[in-house]
Amino acid sequence: MVVLNFTLSEEGVAVLHDALACMFKFSDDVCLEARKDKLTLTTLNLSKSAYICFSFAVNRFFSRYNFEGTPQYRDRFFCQLYIRSLLSIFRARPTSADQRERDTSIERCDVAIDDGVGRKSRLVARVSFRNGITASHSLPYEVKTPVHAKFNKDETQNRWVISSRTLRQLMDHFSPGIELLDINTDDDNRIVNFTCFTEKVQKRGVVNNEAVLKKPLHTNIAVEMDEFDDVEVENKLHIIISVKDFRAILQHAQMTSGALTASYSNPGRPMKLSYSTDGVLCEFVLMTVGEKDALVQKHKNPQKNAAKAPAQQLDSTSHRASSAASDNRSNPPPSTSRPTQSAIHARPRQPAFEIRPSPMPPPTTARSTGLFVDQTEEDEQWEPVNPDEEEEEDESGRLGWNNTNEPNPSSIRIGSYLSRQAEAQPEPPEGLVSGLEPTQRLDEVRRFGLFSD
Amino acid sequence: MEGHSAASGPPILRAVASSTRPLYQLLKAIHFTNKVYVEITENGLRFAADHARVMQGEPINALGDTFVSLTELQDLPSPAPREADADGDEDDEPPAVTFQVSLPAVLETLQIFGAADAAARQARADLDPYRSNLRNYRADAFSNQTLGMSGTCAISYAREGEPFSIVLDEAGVTTTCNLTTYIPEAPDDIPFDIEDISFKIITSARWLLDALAELAPTGPEKLTIAASKREPFLRLSSSGGPLGSSSVDFAKGRDLLETFSVGGRWVQTFKFDIIKSACEAMRIASKVSLRGDGQGVLSMQFMVEVEGSGPSFLDFRFVPYAVCDDDDEEEEEEDEEGESRRTEM
Numbered sequence: 156m157v158v159l160n161f162t163l164s165e166e167g168v169a170v171l172h173d174a175l176a177c178m179f180k181f182s183d184d185v186c187l188e189a190r191k192d193k194l195t196l197t198t199l200n201l202s203k204s205a206y207i208c209f210s211f212a213v214n215r216f217f218s219r220y221n222f223e224g225t226p227q228y229r230d231r232f233f234c235q236l237y238i239r240s241l242l243s244i245f246r247a248r249p250t251s252a253d254q255r256e257r258d259t260s261i262e263r264c265d266v267a268i269d270d271g272v273g274r275k276s277r278l279v280a281r282v283s284f285r286n287g288i289t290a291s292h293s294l295p296y297e298v299k300t301p302v303h304a305k306f307n308k309d310e311t312q313n314r315w316v317i318s319s320r321t322l323r324q325l326m327d328h329f330s331p332g333i334e335l336l337d338i339n340t341d342d343d344n345r346i347v348n349f350t351c352f353t354e355k356v357q358k359r360g361v362v363n364n365e366a367v368l369k370k371p372l373h374t375n376i377a378v379e380m381d382e383f384d385d386v387e388v389e390n391k392l393h394i395i396i397s398v399k400d401f402r403a404i405l406q407h408a409q410m411t412s413g414a415l416t417a418s419y420s421n422p423g424r425p426m427k428l429s430y431s432t433d434g435v436l437c438e439f440v441l442m443t444v445g446e447k448d449a450l451v452q453k454h455k456n457p458q459k460n461a462a463k464a465p466a467q468q469l470d471s472t473s474h475r476a477s478s479a480a481s482d483n484r485s486n487p488p489p490s491t492s493r494p495t496q497s498a499i500h501a502r503p504r505q506p507a508f509e510i511r512p513s514p515m516p517p518p519t520t521a522r523s524t525g526l527f528v529d530q531t532e533e534d535e536q537w538e539p540v541n542p543d544e545e546e547e548e549d550e551s552g553r554l555g556w557n558n559t560n561e562p563n564p565s566s567i568r569i570g571s572y573l574s575r576q577a578e579a580q581p582e583p584p585e586g587l588v589s590g591l592e593p594t595q596r597l598d599e600v601r602r603f604g605l606f607s608d
Numbered sequence: 609m610e611g612h613s614a615a616s617g618p619p620i621l622r623a624v625a626s627s628t629r630p631l632y633q634l635l636k637a638i639h640f641t642n643k644v645y646v647e648i649t650e651n652g653l654r655f656a657a658d659h660a661r662v663m664q665g666e667p668i669n670a671l672g673d674t675f676v677s678l679t680e681l682q683d684l685p686s687p688a689p690r691e692a693d694a695d696g697d698e699d700d701e702p703p704a705v706t707f708q709v710s711l712p713a714v715l716e717t718l719q720i721f722g723a724a725d726a727a728a729r730q731a732r733a734d735l736d737p738y739r740s741n742l743r744n745y746r747a748d749a750f751s752n753q754t755l756g757m758s759g760t761c762a763i764s765y766a767r768e769g770e771p772f773s774i775v776l777d778e779a780g781v782t783t784t785c786n787l788t789t790y791i792p793e794a795p796d797d798i799p800f801d802i803e804d805i806s807f808k809i810i811t812s813a814r815w816l817l818d819a820l821a822e823l824a825p826t827g828p829e830k831l832t833i834a835a836s837k838r839e840p841f842l843r844l845s846s847s848g849g850p851l852g853s854s855s856v857d858f859a860k861g862r863d864l865l866e867t868f869s870v871g872g873r874w875v876q877t878f879k880f881d882i883i884k885s886a887c888e889a890m891r892i893a894s895k896v897s898l899r900g901d902g903q904g905v906l907s908m909q910f911m912v913e914v915e916g917s918g919p920s921f922l923d924f925r926f927v928p929y930a931v932c933d934d935d936d937e938e939e940e941e942e943d944e945e946g947e948s949r950r951t952e953m
Contacts, residue, residue, distance in 0.1 A: 282822075289859060289860060
């Protein structure tokens with residue numbers, strides 16, 4: 156039976172096409188989620204560092220919309236489609252210069268999703284052209300639950316609002332090939348700086364093994380705060396995002412008349428960019444670069460190994476000056492419930508900047524008397540063999556999140572993981588309730604992380 | 609061979625044109641194979657291309673049109689004696705002279721002085737190491753337009769065994785291209801039964817091209833063409849693609865079809881790529897006449913408006929997939945053939 160049925164006018168098709176074109180820069184698939192009152196298109200990029208969500212309000216965007224719940228899909232229907240197929244369906248057809256006959260523009264587009272037992276699951280789009288030709292496209296889809304990024308609005312203290320067209324003009328000044336964009340504010344001069352740079356290392360110099368950057372160019376654009384509709388940002392806070400994502404977003408944003416709002420908290424925590432136009436709400440959640448430490452992000456996250464992300468090269472091997480970063484770890488999920496981890500990291504190699512007080516040395520250091528290796532001071536042996544090797548494209552240790560709230564253990568240094576557990580131990584109980592007599596001191600075995608108290 | 613010993617008998621063919629563009633355009637439309645079969649007849653030149661037995665031919669009328677002068681065609685000197693029938697029958701007319709040449713070579717030579725279309729020009733401009741970055745959208749100082757050069761193109765074929773010669777003369781620079789000719793393999797025309805036409809539809813070539821452009825993105829294998837008296841009058845459906853299936857119909861666009869006469873219902877399936885090879889013809893043509901015969905063969909005849917002369921015709925013929933009645937499977941007999949013919953109107 157027909158689960159979903161809607162009709163778009165010519166403008167609607169154009170808007171939908173623009174949204175899909177923007178999404179196509181991030182990923183190949185889009186997840187369509189339909190409810191009674193709105194239709195949502197979401198996608199996540201390969202390295203899971205950017206989440207895009209377009210919501211179309213039923214009563215304002217569609218000429219006609221009907222959602223029929225089925226036993227299988229009661230409140231919402233979701234499926235995954237290839238963006239490429241949708242782009243070719245919803246594209247604007249070229250019109251000829253000599254319009255002797257009627258033009259080939261779209262008159263309307265009817266989309267229906269046919270699903271059910273015993274029926275082929277298809278999305279059927281009928282495009283009616285003004286000249287009378289009708290094209291009907293039938294696409295198969297995959298049923299897949301959409302993935303949403305969690306973004307906690309309450310956590311964000313920093314935000315600014317600016318016209319997207321103004322921002323788009325700034326992007327013209329950035330040269331191609333740059334990767335990272337640092338946004339920071341300067342309250343004294345009342346300006347917001349947009350600095351872009353790249354940290355991709357082309358080769359290592361012979362003398363001191365210094366990094367020779369591929370593109371040793373910093374471009375800084377200072378925008379007066381008056382240009383912004385609203386600025387509430389902590390002074391001198393640097394937040395760093397990927398230029399490619401930002402550019403793709405602005406390319407789309409400039410077509411809307413609205414103002415773009417950015418909200419974020421601290422480096423390493425996600426940043427949300429949003430704007431809306433007639434019936435369409437566009438939201439982007441981007442991961443920001445966290446703390447920069449040369450050796451931290453050598454850990455290859457197996458999750459990202461599977462997903463090669465060509466553009467997400469946020470290895471900030473050498474550049475530290477621009478970040479008055481806090482001690483955040485390299486794997487910040489969008490969920491908010493990880494304060495404990497960030498507070499008690501044992502980082503023997505401290506970066507140049509440090510806002511949080513260094514954590515107390517773990518208790519095991521005082522007792523490293525025995526046969527077992529001290530976890531914290533011998534961290535080098537846990538490092539990969541060749542820390543200077545050129546990173547492959549699938550290495551994006553900076554950004555990413557997983558659907559669950561659990562920390563991804565493989566991306567966390569083993570030493571700190573275990574020591575964290577050791578620190579978090581409460582005092583061992585004085586006496587045992589019953590049972591065998593202990594043969595070893597509890598303190599001496601806790602450091603192995605066997606007891607997850 | 610007769611005429612061989614003669615120092616220089618009159619050539620079989622000598623045709624002069626002022627511009628290579630029309631010829632280039634038409635030949636490009638049948639450029640999906642490497643060897644083109646040339647037939648020189650009294651009425652003109654006929655180029656035929658064959659792909660998996662797809663054939664296109666294109667006769668060029670001698671009197672006027674593309675060629676400013678076409679001389680000495682009438683005296684087709686004696687290929688006749690060589691090919692004389694054993695029984696010595698007199699042919700009603702001298703048999704046509706046929707040979708094969710390499711089509712890409714012909715197209716290349718026609719492009720020697722300036723590409724005949726913008727896309728090829730652009731492609732060549734990209735490769736030019738001396739092209740400047742500035743003003744690269746305009747013709748530079750050394751192009752033909754700027755220098756006001758115009759040239760002539762003379763096609764000649766002396767006699768059998770001699771190369772097919774194209775001489776391009778532009779502002780004093782003469783380029784002579786001698787193309788090797790080959791003995792043609794006997795081509796079989798795809799039979800299209802004019803007596804038994806199931807339907808005939810004439811429409812603008814543009815709609816056909818748009819329809820195929822709608823169907824192409826899913827990467828289909830097969831194209832089904834259905835013509836019927838009632839709605840949907842003409843429907844093209846694609847299937848077998850990895851990304852889904854599509855169909856285009858003219859249900860509401862009945863008046864787009866200028867001529868529409870359908871006997872009964874006619875449905876045939878073709879290989880999509882073969883039909884797609886006619887896209888170039890659709891692009892340059894103004895009108896197309898679609899006809900299907902009782903056997904299922906589809907004929908597409910495109911009318912191309914050539915500047916400076918009358919219309920040319922490109923004739924394509926396609927043989928569909930055969931449907932076995934015994935079992936449900938379709939056999940893939942991909943005999944498809946197209947022919948392009950240019951006649952003077």
